[in-house]
Amino acid sequence: MSTFLGMPSLPVFGSGNLHAAESFPKAAHRELGNAQLRANLGHATHTIRDKRLQVVSELPDWEQLRDAGSAIKESVMARLPELLEQFEQNFTARGGVIHWARDASEANEIVAGLIRDTGETEVVKVKSMATQEIGLNEYLEEQGIAAFETDLAELIVQLDHDKPSHILVPAIHKNRTEIRDIFLREMPGADPELTDNPAVLAMAARAHLRRKFLTAKVAVSGANFALADSGTLAVVESEGNGRMCLTLPETLITVMGVEKLLPSWQDLEVFMQLLPRSSTGERMNPYTSLWTGVTEGDGPQNVHLVLLDNGRSAALADEMGRSALHCIRCSACMNVCPVYERTGGHAYGSTYPGPIGAILSPLLTGIESEENSSLPYASSLCGACYDACPVKINIPDILVHLRSVDVDSQRGKKKLPSQMDVGMSAASWALSSGKRLGLLERGLPLGRLAAGRDKKIKKLPGIAAGWTQSRDIPAPPAQSFRNWWAKERQGAEQHGGKTQDTTQNEETGA
Amino acid sequence: MRIALFATCIVDAMYPRTAQATVSILERLGHEVVFPAGQACCGQMHVNSGYLKEAVPVVANHVDAFDTEEYDVAVAPSGSCVASVKHQHPMVARSCGDTALETRAAAVGARTYELSELLVDVLGVTDAGAQLGSYFPHRVTYHPSCHGMRLLRLGDRQSRLLRTVAGIDLVDLPEADQCCGFGGTFSIKNADVSSAMLEDKAANIRTTGAELCTGGDASCLMHIGGGLSRQGSNVTTLHLAEILASTMGAPASVTGDVHVSTGKATR
16 A cells, blocks of 8 residues: 555554444443333334335335445545545635644644634534544533534434434434433523424424524534535535534534545435435435535635544555445444444444444554454344445455454464464364364263253353353254264265165264 | 265254255255265354464365365355355455465355255255155244345245245244344354344244244354243244255154254154
8 A cells, every 4th residue: 555645654543532442342231231222222223224225125226326336435545645636626726725634633623723713612513423533522612612513413412411322313322202301401491391292302402503503603514525526515414404504604614534535526426326315214315515615705705624534544554444434424334233223332432333333443543452453343244234335335344354453463462362362273273174073073972961951051161151141052962964974874885875864864963 | 966065063063963954855856965074164253253364274174175076066054154165265265375275265165055055046946845855844934044145145045945845834034134143253252232132033033933943054043042942932943954854754853942853753
């Protein structure tokens, strides 16, 4: 991999809200105990999942669209430096200002500096994963700047001093009663008679937000796409709150990961079909805002874009993992993931939860720490995420790749090999020869002894104990197939005859 | 046709009857079955756990055992292991820079079939009852395992075969396409999440009122069966090869235990 953006060839990992604070199994254990969360998540993911399947099935060329999306993204990754320069040229020519940020802290400082220059202490925000990733709200708060989220779900999470647990539906883990309680507790001027009727809740949020929109002089946004051929930015949303942020204030500051680039307007057509169907299960999203620099007398007159690396160069340098950067943040993978469905997003510790988070977080921030290295194992490799991904990111293969990066990075470092290391080495020896396996299988009757009278093994030692916390293991058979075959078939052949239909043989098994 | 049986390590060691049933089905169709004695395991457990270096000798052993002219096609009663042979083996060989092994692995993979794939696509079985004499008078539900469904794209081959077994009462499993939570070492490394997934799978199986749950992968069935057993359920699991091999004269019987033993019919 050649150097990129003037970066050294060693990967420079990102920082911010991408790093797990505890290992996935530990966090998952805690989240699994929350029955309300599991019920909310199960209901919500199933609803979106079904909607998505329905609208996807309407398109006869869905698979071709996925192929096209994947191919466009692949070409973007192959010529990212060139496209970024083209974008910069066009964006600047139309009155925008570009800022380059290597990591979270650089990006935060740039945004805070731009806001300070306006003399304002309050900003409105359109929902943005990039600013979540860099922890912008928290940083601005430290700097005495209040950032108000305007996306309804983001607002709920922010008012509750909580963290989003889903990319698209940040408050997926909360039900309407919980939301009413949050509004009553945290929203200034909320009607004390507020009910948990969704329309009533939406109106309360609307009244609250309208006041913000009409007074804010500065907005901060993310971007779903950036078109290199014209220097245009795009935000795709459902509520119109983004549109308010993007058009009403005087200053607009956008923070965007460098991978969001598309070569041309023509490419946008593919993604405008892929994204809404994959994320909200809609044929088309209600609001698509596109802006190209500054238009005199219309909309924000100071337009800035912070182009964020924050580990993306490192991810790009990983040949097997780089397609994780194709992600368009639709969240289809988490809506179909059986692991996400049961643990929720907080278990992943990062801004990016679910299957994509399990690969993206370690790719962006490195896999050396114990917490991050547990993420690629947070999957049964069932493959539902790959099937659902609109840009065909082969998440299971990248998970397996990252597991091998993790195992290799640990080699020779540990004073003592782990139980898993010892087990895998022993299994490699035993399973790389039919003869050895056949000899070992002669010990199967010992397992029968351990199983006892009810022919079930109910407790295993060491790391295997996890299995027997909720599952029995059947007693092994008296004889393996291999040893039966050698005796009955090859032996019989030598004695000039075949045994009868194998199913009638009574010698083997329990 | 001369067919090589890849028994897979788990079937070989834990479920020999599944392998015997596979042999029986193929022989009833008039084919000759050979068992390459050098075979051991596909190495999927190593690959999926990140132990790629340790997977190399396991993969090399499999390729050595099956890279012969002594058979026409190879078959395994496991979608997951076949997916590993087809999709992972060339990758493992590449990872250690062995291009010769990669080529041979790809060739072995190209003539390795999952059981239902072989029966339907190659051997032309459309009616198990008529062509194999399959008879299994039980209420059965079917779990399509993830790797067969998503990596091999088996589609409805397995359920189509099951539906044609004489006497069977095949009932749909709600949320059938959801993973059972096994995932190899996932069930150990993330035992809590795996258990939660298993809990839901078992609950769905119980709602069907089936006597047993079948499928094409012994590992998933061991996981599901192990969970049902721990929950004290009478519902058991049985590989679809054993259902297909079951006949009126030699029925597979359902014992209500995790284990299924051959012998006289229970009813």
